[in-house]
Amino acid sequence: MIFMVLILAPVSTAAASDTTPAAAPPDSLPSTVVAIVPFANHAGPQAATDSLVSLIQQRLVRAAVRVIDPAALRETLRRHRIRTAGAISREDAARIGQERQIDYLLLGSIDIYIEGSVPEAGFSVRLVRVDDMQVVWARSDAASGEDFAGLLGIGRITVMRVLLSKLVEQTFAGIDAVLQPAGSASALPAGLIYAIVPFDDSSPQAKAGDIVSGLVLSELVREGRRVVEPGMVRELFRRNNLITHGEIDLSLLTQLRDSLGVDRVITGCVDRFQPATTGAEWSRPEVALGGRCLDAGTGRILSAFEDARNGGDSESILRLGGYHSLGRLAWTAVQVMMKNLNDEKSWSDAPSRDKRPR
Amino acid sequence: MQAVKYFRILLAAAAVLVALGCARGPTVFINDEYNFQYVERVAVVPFDNLTSDQGAGNRVTRVFIADLLAEKAFDIVEPGEVSRVLEKFSTVRTSQLTQEQITAIGQDLKVQGIIFGNVTEMTSSRSGSAMVNTVTLVIRMVETETGATVWSATNTSGGRGFWGALFGGGDKSESEAIRDCVKGAVKTLIK
Numbered sequence: 001m002i003f004m005v006l007i008l009a010p011v012s013t014a015a016a017s018d019t020t021p022a023a024a025p026p027d028s029l030p031s032t033v034v035a036i037v038p039f040a041n042h043a044g045p046q047a048a049t050d051s052l053v054s055l056i057q058q059r060l061v062r063a064a065v066r067v068i069d070p071a072a073l074r075e076t077l078r079r080h081r082i083r084t085a086g087a088i089s090r091e092d093a094a095r096i097g098q099e100r101q102i103d104y105l106l107l108g109s110i111d112i113y114i115e116g117s118v119p120e121a122g123f124s125v126r127l128v129r130v131d132d133m134q135v136v137w138a139r140s141d142a143a144s145g146e147d148f149a150g151l152l153g154i155g156r157i158t159v160m161r162v163l164l165s166k167l168v169e170q171t172f173a174g175i176d177a178v179l180q181p182a183g184s185a186s187a188l189p190a191g192l193i194y195a196i197v198p199f200d201d202s203s204p205q206a207k208a209g210d211i212v213s214g215l216v217l218s219e220l221v222r223e224g225r226r227v228v229e230p231g232m233v234r235e236l237f238r239r240n241n242l243i244t245h246g247e248i249d250l251s252l253l254t255q256l257r258d259s260l261g262v263d264r265v266i267t268g269c270v271d272r273f274q275p276a277t278t279g280a281e282w283s284r285p286e287v288a289l290g291g292r293c294l295d296a297g298t299g300r301i302l303s304a305f306e307d308a309r310n311g312g313d314s315e316s317i318l319r320l321g322g323y324h325s326l327g328r329l330a331w332t333a334v335q336v337m338m339k340n341l342n343d344e345k346s347w348s349d350a351p352s353r354d355k356r357p358r
Numbered sequence: 359m360q361a362v363k364y365f366r367i368l369l370a371a372a373a374v375l376v377a378l379g380c381a382r383g384p385t386v387f388i389n390d391e392y393n394f395q396y397v398e399r400v401a402v403v404p405f406d407n408l409t410s411d412q413g414a415g416n417r418v419t420r421v422f423i424a425d426l427l428a429e430k431a432f433d434i435v436e437p438g439e440v441s442r443v444l445e446k447f448s449t450v451r452t453s454q455l456t457q458e459q460i461t462a463i464g465q466d467l468k469v470q471g472i473i474f475g476n477v478t479e480m481t482s483s484r485s486g487s488a489m490v491n492t493v494t495l496v497i498r499m500v501e502t503e504t505g506a507t508v509w510s511a512t513n514t515s516g517g518r519g520f521w522g523a524l525f526g527g528g529d530k531s532e533s534e535a536i537r538d539c540v541k542g543a544v545k546t547l548i549k
Contacts, residue, residue: 202413247438271417288533290420294436301434304424308533355431355548356394357509 040086043113087231097130122327124214138221142327200246208273284311457505464502492516515539
């Protein structure tokens with residue numbers, strides 16, 4: 001009997017090994033399984049997504065989790081006709097989760113990818129627990145090679161892969177504590193449930209609305225708030241044959257509340273999303289955006305905020321203190337916007353008759 | 359006597375300089391017979407854009423909504439709801455809505471006032487070393503029972519002004535010019 005087990009063990013191991021080998025020895029395979037869903041590419045070249053995903057995969061393997069081989073996952077997605085990128089619906093997550101025994105899905109987008117003598121990159125990522133579709137972790141990060149330059153430009157990063165590598169290390173620094181074995185679900189943050197209606201985009205930069213929507217999600221999760229997976233919001237809109245950006249009507253708001261338990265909706269618009277330019281007509285990055293927070297129960301606008309920033313606004317002497325990276329400037333703008341939108345003290349203030357003309 | 363004469367001339371000159379330096383305020387109409395206490399909830403229709411700057415109308419509309427909300431004088435309908443209702447009148451420019459249509463919109467959205475606006479100027483020009491951004495808005499509120507205009511304001515913001523032209527500086531970004539223009543208009547409605 002023992003002889004039979006010894007023969008069969010390598011066979012069963014081989015059959016199950018469509019996962020990337022983890023760093024741990026074979027007799028203690030990690031119990032947490034993660035699949036990286038194809039990233040949304042807001043930046044342009046396919047090389048952007050390929051570089052980023054490969055770095056993320058290597059980082060996750062170091063966190064002692066089993067990462068589903070991307071080729072094997074693609075096969076599963078193809079078989080189920082799942083063409084998603086950057087977001088996933090509950091049904092699709094359940095299908096691939098069941099087939100591959102996945103605990104977490106890693107979703108995200110590459111937002112900025114500008115090659116050159118001083119490259120610039122930015123991305124957003126989030127981890128969704130397949131059991132309950134909760135977004136348990138989300139981060140956005142961005143930088144320009146200039147952001148790492150010290151005195152006399154020492155330390156400036158001039159190679160894109162090095163920049164991406166640094167960003168991945170920074171972003172995933174706290175991931176190990178989040179990736180718990182299946183079954184030991186971490187407590188969900190208490191409080192209101194948020195949904196993001198994709199931001200509208202009136203800037204010349206394609207996909208600026210989607211990029212800012214990703215930043216908003218990361219900021220909400222960073223603040224410890226519960227956010228509905230955007231793929232589920234998208235699926236609800238699709239069922240209503242609607243693609244809405246920057247606004248929402250009462251009927252959809254009610255459906256978000258009734259079917260997804262949403263309490264608050266965040267939406268808005270991006271007017272300007274411009275990277276820095278180099279050369280003779282040198283300029284800093286620029287961002288202009290605005291947002292609203294809505295009560296899903298009443299449809300009331302609770303707060304609204306508009307902001308416009310230039311990377312040189314915080315510049316002091318010798319061009320110090322300014323922003324080199326569009327991604328970091330956008331991140332700051334989003335943080336300020338969310339702080340104003342989530343000022344709960346102002347939500348309770350009903351309109352005052354005293355302010356109206358007599 | 360000579361001293362008094364010179365003093366009077368100096369005083370007159372100073373008065374002229376101060377008057378030149380003072381900015382022109384908005385042109386305002388408020389219907390004194392209308393009871394604004396009755397207006398609990400308003401809808402803001404996307405402003406018409408009469409400039410060559412694409413997106414100016416929507417941009418200014420959003421800044422206006424944010425500013426009006428911050429004053430906490432009225433509840434404001436979510437723009438998505440306004441879009442839903444306006445789609446029923448999709449062939450009509452908002453400035454051509456009839457009284458019946460305004461009343462119907464008011465009932466559908468449960469609002470007592472509807473705010474319309476036009477962005478009539480949004481220009482950027484170079485003045486010396488400075489970039490000068492100028493914005494002009496024409497905004498009005500109609501009450502939904504009769505379609506009568508109960509408030510209107512025309513405001514311009516931007517430019518360098520007399521002192522800016524004399525001593526330099528005073529240039530505003532486009533966003534600042536929009537915000538100042540909107541704020542100036544809103545202040546004529548809200549105390």
